[in-house]
Amino acid sequence: AQSHRWNSKNSRLDRRTANVRLVSVGSCCSGNRKLGLVCASGSQSSVIDPVHLPSNGKGDHSPKKSSESSLILIRHGESMWNEKNLFTGCVDVPLTPKGVDEAIEAGKRICNIPIDVIFTSAMIRSQMTAMLAMMQHRRKKVPIITHKESEQAQSWSKIYSEDTKEQSIPVITAWQLNERMYGELQGLNKQETADRFGKEQVHEWRRSYDTPPPNGESLEMCADRAVSYFKDQVVPHLTAGKHVMVAAHANSLRSIIMHLDKLTSQEVISLELSTGIPMLYIFKEGEFIRRGSPVGPSEASVYAYTRNI
Numbered sequence: 121a122q123s124h125r126w127n128s129k130n131s132r133l134d135r136r137t138a139n140v141r142l143v144s145v146g147s148c149c150s151g152n153r154k155l156g157l158v159c160a161s162g163s164q165s166s167v168i169d170p171v172h173l174p175s176n177g178k179g180d181h182s183p184k185k186s187s188e189s190s191l192i193l194i195r196h197g198e199s200m201w202n203e204k205n206l207f208t209g210c211v212d213v214p215l216t217p218k219g220v221d222e223a224i225e226a227g228k229r230i231c232n233i234p235i236d237v238i239f240t241s242a243m244i245r246s247q248m249t250a251m252l253a254m255m256q257h258r259r260k261k262v263p264i265i266t267h268k269e270s271e272q273a274q275s276w277s278k279i280y281s282e283d284t285k286e287q288s289i290p291v292i293t294a295w296q297l298n299e300r301m302y303g304e305l306q307g308l309n310k311q312e313t314a315d316r317f318g319k320e321q322v323h324e325w326r327r328s329y330d331t332p333p334p335n336g337e338s339l340e341m342c343a344d345r346a347v348s349y350f351k352d353q354v355v356p357h358l359t360a361g362k363h364v365m366v367a368a369h370a371n372s373l374r375s376i377i378m379h380l381d382k383l384t385s386q387e388v389i390s391l392e393l394s395t396g397i398p399m400l401y402i403f404k405e406g407e408f409i410r411r412g413s414p415v416g417p418s419e420a421s422v423y424a425y426t427r428n429i
């Protein structure tokens with residue numbers, strides 16, 4: 121398990137949900153597929169918060185309409201430059217085999233959470249993470265990257281079957297969700313850079329809100345594009361009752377979580393995201409409620425699942 125700190129004024133999880141895991145506990149008597157949470161604290165384990173997905177008798181467990189939507193945020197799995205401890209930013213590098221495994225594991229953790237639309241950045245490490253995670257999804261719908269970069273791209277990628285479309289999940293790629301541009305640090309080794317410029321200076325570049333790296337983006341500048349895109353393009357889907365997954369990057373997601381959790385520029389300094397660990401929010405009546413996060417380096421990731429999804 122990787123170390124993970126999610127310290128913020130709004131992220132004090134209900135300890136009741138701490139250290140629980142989402143598991144399928146088989147079908148209950150009415151034939152509904154019941155999902156529950158196994159509270160794995162200590163030696164005791166019990167199923168809490170059972171969730172019933174209505175069955176239409178054909179084995180389809182599409183969630184009943186609810187006033188809630190789920191939002192999954194996930195940082196890409198380990199990339200080849202994460203492994204080399206290099207500043208990556210907007211350099212488009214792929215996952216390592218470990219990053220592939222992290223994406224597959226993430227998919228197992230979210231395999232029962234409904235997903236209707238996926239957003240990724242324009243970078244392969246976030247797209248690989250989304251696709252690999254979706255290979256584990258229970259509904260086995262096919263994630264399809266949408267192409268609207270030109271009229272020809274849009275017309276040449278058209279799907280001419282409503283049934284096939286029904287069995288697909290649109291994947292929308294957006295440069296606005298790319299990692300913050302690390303400027304003249306891109307490609308440099310993080311430890312060597314700290315040795316050269318000082319640990320405090322590099323920490324300031326990496327984690328502060330308004331101090332940009334040399335000729336790069338500050339978190340604030342990254343937020344200007346990532347949070348604006350989230351509000352304009354992602355939130356309307358949630359408002360329409362669609363369940364959304366966003367696969368992106370450490371800092372583009374830090375800027376979005378800062379917005380969701382209303383973190384101050386001081387609090388966001390301590391917000392760290394591990395590679396490949398999904399985080400769950402519930403969107404309800406215009407508000408975002410954190411429903412799960414990894415609670416610590418040695419505990420299973422936490423998904424407190426609401427009754428209505």
Ligand SMILES: O=C(O)[C@H](O)COP(=O)(O)O
Nearest residue numbers: 206207208209299326370
């Ligand atoms: O761009 C990178 O180097 C990593 O994705 C994030 O780097 P950071 O943890 O230094 O922000």
